[in-house]
Amino acid sequence: VSPKHIIVAAELFESLQGARAQITGAAKIWLHGDANANLPRIDREVDGIPGDALAAADRPVLTIEDRALYIYTSGTTGLPKAANMNHYRVMLASYAFAGVMDTRASDRMYDCLPLYHTAGGVVATGALLVRGGSVVIRDKFSVREFWDDVVRWDCTCFQYIGELCRYLINSPPDPKERAHHLRLACGNGLRPDVWAQFKRRFQIPQIIEFYAATEGNVSLFNFDGKEGAVGRLPWWVAARFPTKIVRFDAERQQPVRDEQGFCIECDIDEPGEVIGKIMKDSSRPGQRFEGYASEVETDRKILHDAFKKGDVWFRTGDLMRKDKNGYFYFVDRIGDTFRWKGENVSTTEVEEVVGRFDGIMETNVYGVQIPGRDGRAGMAAIVAKDNLNLTALRDHLAQQLPEYARPVFLRIRKNNDVTTTFKQKKINLLKEGFDPALTTDPIYFNDPQRKAFVRVDPELYDRIKHAEVRL
Numbered sequence: 001v002s003p004k005h006i007i008v009a010a011e012l013f014e015s016l017q018g019a020r021a022q023i024t025g026a027a028k029i030w031l032h033g034d035a036n037a038n039l040p041r042i043d044r045e046v047d048g049i050p051g052d053a054l055a056a057a058d059r060p061v062l063t064i065e066d067r068a069l070y071i072y073t074s075g076t077t078g079l080p081k082a083a084n085m086n087h088y089r090v091m092l093a094s095y096a097f098a099g100v101m102d103t104r105a106s107d108r109m110y111d112c113l114p115l116y117h118t119a120g121g122v123v124a125t126g127a128l129l130v131r132g133g134s135v136v137i138r139d140k141f142s143v144r145e146f147w148d149d150v151v152r153w154d155c156t157c158f159q160y161i162g163e164l165c166r167y168l169i170n171s172p173p174d175p176k177e178r179a180h181h182l183r184l185a186c187g188n189g190l191r192p193d194v195w196a197q198f199k200r201r202f203q204i205p206q207i208i209e210f211y212a213a214t215e216g217n218v219s220l221f222n223f224d225g226k227e228g229a230v231g232r233l234p235w236w237v238a239a240r241f242p243t244k245i246v247r248f249d250a251e252r253q254q255p256v257r258d259e260q261g262f263c264i265e266c267d268i269d270e271p272g273e274v275i276g277k278i279m280k281d282s283s284r285p286g287q288r289f290e291g292y293a294s295e296v297e298t299d300r301k302i303l304h305d306a307f308k309k310g311d312v313w314f315r316t317g318d319l320m321r322k323d324k325n326g327y328f329y330f331v332d333r334i335g336d337t338f339r340w341k342g343e344n345v346s347t348t349e350v351e352e353v354v355g356r357f358d359g360i361m362e363t364n365v366y367g368v369q370i371p372g373r374d375g376r377a378g379m380a381a382i383v384a385k386d387n388l389n390l391t392a393l394r395d396h397l398a399q400q401l402p403e404y405a406r407p408v409f410l411r412i413r414k415n416n417d418v419t420t421t422f423k424q425k426k427i428n429l430l431k432e433g434f435d436p437a438l439t440t441d442p443i444y445f446n447d448p449q450r451k452a453f454v455r456v457d458p459e460l461y462d463r464i465k466h467a468e469v470r471l
Contacts, residue, residue, distance in 0.1 A: 002023070002024045002025035002027075003023070003025070003027045004025075004027055004028070005027060005028050005029075005030060006023075006027045006028070006029045006030065007030045007031075007032055007042050008029065008030070008031060008032065009032050009033055010031060010032065010033030010034055010035035011033070011035075013031065013035045013037055016029075018400065028040075030042035030045075062087065063087070064086065064087045064088035064091065065086055065087070065088065066086060066087055067084055067085070067086050067087075068085050068086055068087045068089075068090045069085050069090070070082040070083065070084065070085065071083045071085050071116070071117070071118050071121075071122075071214045071215075072116060081215075081297045083214045083215035084215065085118075085122075085214070090122060090126065093118065093122045093123055093126060093127075094122065094123075094125075094126025094127055094129070094130050095126075095127075095130055096219075097123045097126070097127035097186070098126075098127040098128075098130050098131050100127075100186070100208060100210070100221060100223075101127055101157060101184060101186055101208065103127050103128050103130075103131040103133050103157075104131055104132075104133065105131060105132035105133055106133070106156070107128055107131070107133040107134070107156045107157060108128075108133065108134045108135070108136055108153060108154060108155045108156050108157075109124050109125070109127070109128045109133065109134070109135045109136065109155065109156075109157050109158065109159065110136050110138070110149060110150050110153065110155040110157070110158035110159075111124040111125065111135050111136065111137050111138070111158070111159055112137075112138040112140065112141040112142070112146070112149075112158075112164075113141070113159055113160075113161065113164075115137070117214075118212075118214040119159055119161070119187065119188070120159065123159065123186075124159035125137075136149065136153045136155055141164055141167075143167050143168060143171045144171075146168060147174045147176040147177045147179075147180065148176060150176075150180045150182065151176045151179050151180050154181055155180070155181070155182060156181055156182060156183050156184075157182060157183060157184045157185065157186065158182065158185055158186075159185075159186055159187050160185050160186070160187035160189075160190065161187055161188065161189050161342045162187070162188070162189025162190045162191055162194065162342070162374055163189065163341055163342040163374050163375070164187075164342065165185075165187075165190055165194050165198045166191070166194050166373075166374055168198065168202070169194060169197050169198050169201060170467075177201070177202050178202065178203050180202075182202075182204060182205070183205050183206065184204070184205060184206040184207070184208060185204050185206075185207050185208070186207075186208040186210070187208075187209065187210070188209060188210055188211055188212075188230065189330075189342070189374070190207065190209055191228070191374055192227050192228030193372075194374075195207070195227040195228060196227060206225070207225060208221065208222065208223060209221075209222040209229065209230055209231065210222065210230065210231060211230035211231055211318075211328065211330065213316055215301075216276060216301075216314050216316055217241070217276040217277075217278060217314050218241075218243050218274055218275075218276035218314065218316055219241070220232065220233065220243075220328050222327075226327050228329060229323075229327035229328060229329055230320070230328050230329065230330050231327070231328055232325070232326040232327045232328060233326065233328075234326075241276070241277075242276065242277035243274065243275070243276050243277075244263075244265055244274070244275050244276075244277075244306075244307075244313075245265065245266040245270075245271075245272040245273065245274055245275075245320055245321070245322055245328075246263040246264060246265060246266060246272050246273055246275060246306070247263070247264045247265075247266055247270070247272050248271075248272050248273045248319060248334070253334065253335060255272075255273055255275075255303065255306070255315075261305065262305065262306065262307055262308070263275075263303070263306045263307060266321070266322070268322065268323065268324050269321050269322070269323055269324075270321060271319045271320065271321045271331045271332075272319065272320070272321075273315060273316065273317070273318065273319055273334060274316045274318050274319075274320050274328070275303055275306065275313040275314060275315055275316065276313060276314045276316070277311065277312070277313050277314075278302070278312045278313060278314055300315075301314060301315050301317070302314065302315070303315050317333060317334045317335070318330065318331075318332075318333055318334065319331040319332045319333070319334060338366070338367030338375060338376040338378070339367075339374075339375040339376065340367065340375045340376060340377060340378060340404050340405075340408075341375070341403075341404040342375075342404075343402075343404045343405070345367065345378055345404065345405045346405075347365040347366060347367075349401075349405070350365045350378065350380065350401065350405055350407065351363045351364070351365045351380075353396075353397065353400045353401055354380050354382065354393075354397070354407070356396075356400075357392075357393050357396045359384050359385040359387075359388050359389070360382050360383075360384045360385075360388070360393075361382075361383045361384060361385065362382065362383035362415075362416045363380055363381070363382050363383075364380070364381040364382075364416050364425075364426065364429065365378060365379070365380045365381075365407065366378075366379055366381075366426045366429055366430055367379065368409065368430065368433040368434055369433065370464065370465070370471070371465050371466075371467075372467050373467075373471070377408035377409065377434075377471065378405065378406065378407040378408050378409070379407055379408065379409040379410070379411060379429075379433075379434060380407040380409070380410055380411070381411040381412075381413050381416055381429055381441075382410065382411070382412055382413065383412075383413055383414065383415060383416055384412060388412070390410075390444065390452070390453040391452065391453075393410075393453070394446065394451075394452065394453055406446065407446060408445070408446050408471060409434045409443060409444065409445060409446070409456070410443070410444040410446070410453055411429075411434075411439070411441050411442070411443050411444075412441060412442050412444075413441050434456060434461065434464070435461060436456050436457060436458060436461055437458065437461075442455060443455070443456040444456060445460060445464065445469075447469075448470055448471070449470060
């Protein structure tokens, strides 16, 4: 990206250093708050500006078509991308979810999700504010303090991601977990094995699960409480917002085409990629695709000539299936990217970081499933020189990657399998996972308690499988 100005909070100044490689141009960097940095302070500049209304000449004429902000998506096919959010999309998200949740001035939303994501920064806030409600914002989710906060601030609803709910049901009983006044929970990613237990244990009257993408045009809502479903499209909605599931070729990472060159709709309960029709109709702005800051990234998400010559569809990058009653169920994300602790992890980004460590010659990163956990835990299969310093490698990963992106497992190999075009093979690695009985390669666990890579033996493997080890 090429911004003109960058404003960074003092506590995030060190994090900015890792992002500078992705910034082009000569942006002016402003600091908000006190930090040991020789930069101008935006908060002091603002304090020195009079509080008078701006003159008409200083106020640009804005329309709902103008860009309101960029939302950096986690991305399903690579590094995070800057998605365009114009004023219309911000208003759409705010008012649509106000209607979905039937928010009112007496409501209080508990928001402990990152404000740089749409769910926490636009949906949870906007849906309440447009109806005169209040939003209780917590910097970071805490299992121990969740129910204390909800009860203390008399919250009536909260925004979730699926893994948050799993953390709560895995926590010890809390005397306040049923002393709340919540009337609903709204979010995405609540898995079937968590749904019923979560609602029953904490006595949540209503759960509204949804599916949507910041930059996309596909939205699904589950108003019926159908456990595990992300939503469905009634016939009258389906006609207005065309959404299809098409067969997908996992090897080519592209939708399957028939003899005429068109996509093939999936059968009932057959997994495929979800796509939404892009319409350049001024009366249907919700069906547009605003794209990303990068034209290259925008083009990658567009599917041409799907069902007839000239039609254009948005590729969600997600695999789903639809049952006989029209309910959609999330299956997986396309490509090597996997989800862990509520975040999408780019294998390419992790491979680049691991590969920069001295002594590592090859790196293959993928996600492995752990029983009872949502998403997949990161695992890196590496080819390295002798006497690899695992302690220094762990420190390197901690400095270069956010916690959720650091490999949970490390597998040291003599050679990594590649295709004829020298692309890393992952199929066998995924099947073998982190089970030491399936390979002679040494496997290590990134132990957060011992703060070290620990060799995985059959005993440790069983403990991890049975959720006896903190990940």
